[in-house]
């Protein structure tokens with residue numbers, strides 16, 4: 122793996138004594154979209170803040186493009202764009218001035234064409250001369266993203282990018298993330314919307330109570346832990362699975378449907394339907410169901426809590 126960012130043994134105990142992160146080891150590959158999933162208070166913002174040099178870790182090191190994030194803060198930080206959860210903009214400035222200023226903060230030469238492109242991508246170009254305080258909440262969020270992209274960072278962090286935003290902004294955000302990735306940007310996002318990870322991520326990490334409990338390619342995770350079911354609505358409900366069908370992994374659901382659990386490679390559905398026919402069992406409807414990342418996530422957390 123071409124590692125762009127490496128987190129080694131990073132833990133955090135806040136001054137209050139609260140232990141927010143157990144030691145975390147995590148490598149991020151260049152060009153990937155990594156989603157860090159976890160419930161409120163799991164430690165997502167703490168981890169991102171440490172990587173971005175805003176919070177000091179209690180132990181461990183973060184290396185960004187070969188730069189130690191603490192010892193060589195400026196070089197590490199220059200490679201990173203951070204879209205924070207909370208608004209952090211000067212309300213009395215214009216959109217254009219704010220975004221241009223952000224770029225200068227990172228010591229980059231002015232590049233009006235880049236700034237214009239970023240503002241256009243975020244549908245902010247028409248609002249470039251508006252004062253930030255005149256914008257709607259969704260537009261203010263777009264400004265935060267524009268600021269984070271102003272200095273052309275190689276790694277973009279999005280902390281809960283779509284919490285509380287409308288559908289249009291969410292869709293724009295997803296489109297922008299895919300476009301950035303196509304241009305080579307590495308993207309790390311935190312979310313507690315599983316749908317968001319499912320839509321965007323190449324790889325998923327699950328964090329719970331300060332511990333990373335799983336890191337896996339999304340596709341592999343869904344293949345390994347995902348389940349498929351064929352749900353058959355019978356013409357006449359059955360009270361039990363007939364003995365002649367005992368070799369099939371069948372069960373009868375509470376709503377009377379016959380459920381066949383199978384994995385992605387299974388090609389025996391026509392045989393099953395033939396076996397039903399041979400038993401004189403008719404059906405009215407067939408439906409397949411595939412577990413979502415959400416089903417998998419709930420199963421994982423339940424298994425962990427039960428352990």
Ligand SMILES: Nc1ncnc2c1ncn2[C@@H]1O[C@H](COP(=O)(O)OP(=O)(O)OP(=O)(O)O)[C@@H](O)[C@H]1O
Pocket residue numbers: 135136137139140141159160161162163164165166167168313
């Ligand atoms: N400065 C601080 N001092 C003390 N405790 C803190 C501080 N910042 C965060 N915490 C605590 O650390 C834990 C992890 O918080 P963090 O913000 O990292 O979680 P999160 O996963 O980002 O949650 P959310 O999705 O709610 O933002 C929480 O219990 C939080 O209350």
